[in-house]
Amino acid sequence: MLGGDVKIAVASLRRSKWRSVLAMFGIIIGIVSVVTIVSLGEGMKKQIVGQINRLGNDLITVRPGKVVSRDNKGNITKVNIASNVGFGAGSLSERDYDVIKNTPDIGIAVPISLVSANARIDDRQYDSGYIIGTNQDLPSALSQKVTYGTFFTSNESKKRVAIVGRTVAEEFFQENVPTGMTFNIHGQEFVVRGVFDKFETSPLGLSPDYNRAIFIPYEVGRDLTGGNSQLNQVLVRPKDPSQTGTLISSLNARLLDSHDKQNDFTILKQDENLAVTSDILNLLTGFIAGIAAISLIVGGVGIMNIMLVAVTERTREIGIRKAVGATNHQILRQFMIEATVLSVVGGVAGIILSLICNYTIRVSTDLQPAITWQIFLLATGISLIIGVIFGIAPAAKAASRDPIEALRYE
Amino acid sequence: MPIITLNEISKLYGFGDATTVALDEIDLSIESGEFVAVMGPSGSGKSTLMNIIGLLDRPTHGAYTLGNNPVARLRSNQRAKVRRDKIGFVFQSFNLLPRLNVLENVAIPLTYKNISLVRRLKRASVMLEQVGLGDREYFMPRQLSGGQLQRVAIARALINDPSIIIADEPTGNLDSSSSRVVMELLSELHKSGNTILIVTHNPELTRYANRVVYMHDGSIVHDERTPIGEVPRLAKKVMNLFPRKTEEDDLAGISALMKILPSKDAAKKLRKNIKPRRTKKSSTKKKGKR
Numbered sequence: 001m002l003g004g005d006v007k008i009a010v011a012s013l014r015r016s017k018w019r020s021v022l023a024m025f026g027i028i029i030g031i032v033s034v035v036t037i038v039s040l041g042e043g044m045k046k047q048i049v050g051q052i053n054r055l056g057n058d059l060i061t062v063r064p065g066k067v068v069s070r071d072n073k074g075n076i077t078k079v080n081i082a083s084n085v086g087f088g089a090g091s092l093s094e095r096d097y098d099v100i101k102n103t104p105d106i107g108i109a110v111p112i113s114l115v116s117a118n119a120r121i122d123d124r125q126y127d128s129g130y131i132i133g134t135n136q137d138l139p140s141a142l143s144q145k146v147t148y149g150t151f152f153t154s155n156e157s158k159k160r161v162a163i164v165g166r167t168v169a170e171e172f173f174q175e176n177v178p179t180g181m182t183f184n185i186h187g188q189e190f191v192v193r194g195v196f197d198k199f200e201t202s203p204l205g206l207s208p209d210y211n212r213a214i215f216i217p218y219e220v221g222r223d224l225t226g227g228n229s230q231l232n233q234v235l236v237r238p239k240d241p242s243q244t245g246t247l248i249s250s251l252n253a254r255l256l257d258s259h260d261k262q263n264d265f266t267i268l269k270q271d272e273n274l275a276v277t278s279d280i281l282n283l284l285t286g287f288i289a290g291i292a293a294i295s296l297i298v299g300g301v302g303i304m305n306i307m308l309v310a311v312t313e314r315t316r317e318i319g320i321r322k323a324v325g326a327t328n329h330q331i332l333r334q335f336m337i338e339a340t341v342l343s344v345v346g347g348v349a350g351i352i353l354s355l356i357c358n359y360t361i362r363v364s365t366d367l368q369p370a371i372t373w374q375i376f377l378l379a380t381g382i383s384l385i386i387g388v389i390f391g392i393a394p395a396a397k398a399a400s401r402d403p404i405e406a407l408r409y410e
Numbered sequence: 411m412p413i414i415t416l417n418e419i420s421k422l423y424g425f426g427d428a429t430t431v432a433l434d435e436i437d438l439s440i441e442s443g444e445f446v447a448v449m450g451p452s453g454s455g456k457s458t459l460m461n462i463i464g465l466l467d468r469p470t471h472g473a474y475t476l477g478n479n480p481v482a483r484l485r486s487n488q489r490a491k492v493r494r495d496k497i498g499f500v501f502q503s504f505n506l507l508p509r510l511n512v513l514e515n516v517a518i519p520l521t522y523k524n525i526s527l528v529r530r531l532k533r534a535s536v537m538l539e540q541v542g543l544g545d546r547e548y549f550m551p552r553q554l555s556g557g558q559l560q561r562v563a564i565a566r567a568l569i570n571d572p573s574i575i576i577a578d579e580p581t582g583n584l585d586s587s588s589s590r591v592v593m594e595l596l597s598e599l600h601k602s603g604n605t606i607l608i609v610t611h612n613p614e615l616t617r618y619a620n621r622v623v624y625m626h627d628g629s630i631v632h633d634e635r636t637p638i639g640e641v642p643r644l645a646k647k648v649m650n651l652f653p654r655k656t657e658e659d660d661l662a663g664i665s666a667l668m669k670i671l672p673s674k675d676a677a678k679k680l681r682k683n684i685k686p687r688r689t690k691k692s693s694t695k696k697k698g699k700r
Contacts, residue, residue, distance in 0.1 A: 320506075
């Protein structure tokens with residue numbers, strides 16, 4: 001019976017093709033926006049999860065500012081987005097780095113310090129990346145290989161050498177392997193020692209895109225900025241991965257001491273990093289998808305409008321159907337199914353269009369949107385629900401028609 | 411045993427001073443297998459009566475028994491089911507759905523009986539054969555003549571095998587030869603046992619009926635039984651007064667006929683004298699001219 005009703009609905013929609021397509025337009029746009037945004041969010045999460053998993057869960061990140069709030073047991077209760085976006089930056093100093101470095105059980109402690117300077121080759125300036133001051137343990141902290149050349153060693157901490165990311169090599173040096181090439185920072189000449197393997201980027205992640213970074217020894221970087229460096233992160237790994245928890249506690253205690261009990265720093269494990277990023281991403285995608293969902297409501301209103309017109313136009317048909325024995329319920333059902341078919345067909349068209357959108361985004365940007373079957377299900381479900389909700393009023397109007405009045409309708 | 415029994419059926423429209431009486435305490439009983447023609451001038455309440463008998467409309471007062479069941483106060487969904495199972499409608503303007511083909515149009519009533527699409531179309535096809543349109547199954551209504559359209563409408567009315575066929579001026583939009591074909595078809599149905607009610611302005615067509623009911627101002631003013639094939643006495647008068655040329659002549663003839671007939675009140679008195687006197691009468695009823 002339902003199949004028959006759907007057939008009738010499809011047939012009646014096909015009879016007024018243009019009107020049906022226009023009625024679906026709102027739903028199509030709504031579904032495309034929601035699916036694209038959610039799949040972008042999912043894709044980003046996937047990339048970040050991949051990156052974090054690769055780094056290993058014993059990597060501890062010490063960051064300035066209070067990024068998260070914790071309960072007494074140390075579980076994250078709240079993510080403070082404002083401090084993530086930058087308001088909380090700048091509370092880690094070299095002194096903190098020394099405190100961290102000298103904590104027992106520390107395997108490696110790697111400072112990440114953004115040097116506010118520009119790299120130049122003759123008249124060419126590199127503006128689209130960063131210069132990061134760090135130490136010799138960075139490759140092991142980030143589990144990243146140097147493809148060409150070698151990273152600087154502890155003996156070279158005062159030498160003007162640099163290891164660059166892949167994008168820097170291509171865009172700034174315009175070479176695949178710029179080892180041996182020189183460039184200037186603040187008039188001082190640096191030599192490229194190596195090129196990092198391509199970093200997996202994670203848009204909206206907590207760390208910058210290292211492919212665009214020039215890594216120089218920390219102390220050299222500090223001297224470039226007049227001896228006053230601010231730490232953006234300190235990456236720490238324990239000697240023994242099983243000691244991660246203990247190390248975090250002792251780091252916390254020591255840093256609190258050095259900050260006069262001021263809790264203005266954040267120590268995160270990788271899984272917590274993931275949770276923080278996911279929280280931010282969920283909030284962002286939820287917010288944008290919410291805005292996009294408004295277009296779905298507009299789409300629903302479009303369908304309701306068209307269905308109301310259809311009910312008025314087909315008043316006589318309603319009268320005839322009632323005269324030959326259709327009950328109010330059967331008329332209601334017929335028009336509800338019609339509205340739902342309209343909406344679901346719009347939803348399916350929207351899904352197909354969003355696949356095309358996703359493909360376009362994949363090939364033309366660094367973003368890797370991920371469409372999962374849950375997103376498909378969500379989109380279909382949403383369009384089904386919209387069809388039902390916005391189909392009720394026109395269908396009820398049709399069902400309540402008096403057969404005599406309806407038969408007289410011209 | 412009457413299949414249709416109407417007791418003091420009234421239909422009023424409007425309120426207070428603006429009340430219009432479309433049907434005024436109609437008493438009518440129709441036996442199973444009768445072919446009843448209803449005649450009367452425009453506004454006499456013929457269509458309202460048909461709509462109430464066909465359960466498309468609800469009477470304001472009175473009792474209506476269909477078969478053995480009181481149906482005047484049924485809810486709209488229950489009335490729809492009775493319409494579906496027991497009554498077939500044929501309208502003057504055919505009332506086919508223009509966007510469905512002939513076969514689909516005929517099959518519509520079965521849609522509401524939860525019958526599968528294939529079976530619906532098969533039965534519709536058989537029905538179309540019966541009305542002589544087996545070769546027009548996939549035609550669209552706009553491709554058929556008026557007579558053919560009405561035959562399609564009759565096929566649709568018959569598909570649920572109803573015991574009562576209500577035809578409201580089925581030949582109103584047809585030429586005389588098409589009218590004859592349609593009436594012959596209805597006559598065939600009558601012979602096979604169906605009860606047929608037909609509203610017509612054409613006295614000539616009453617020869618197919620075995621009973622003619624004349625209405626005026628919402629009342630039945632004359633009720634005449636005749637052998638099938640003969641035009642009843644009053645209808646003959648109409649034909650003689652205005653030899654049929656057009657539909658207008660029919661209407662003029664019927665209006666003239668009503669002048670010959672006893673007045674509405676006189677007719678009522680006459681009927682009351684014939685039948686046992688009613689004891690209960692609605693005192694709140696308001697009357698007016700339609």
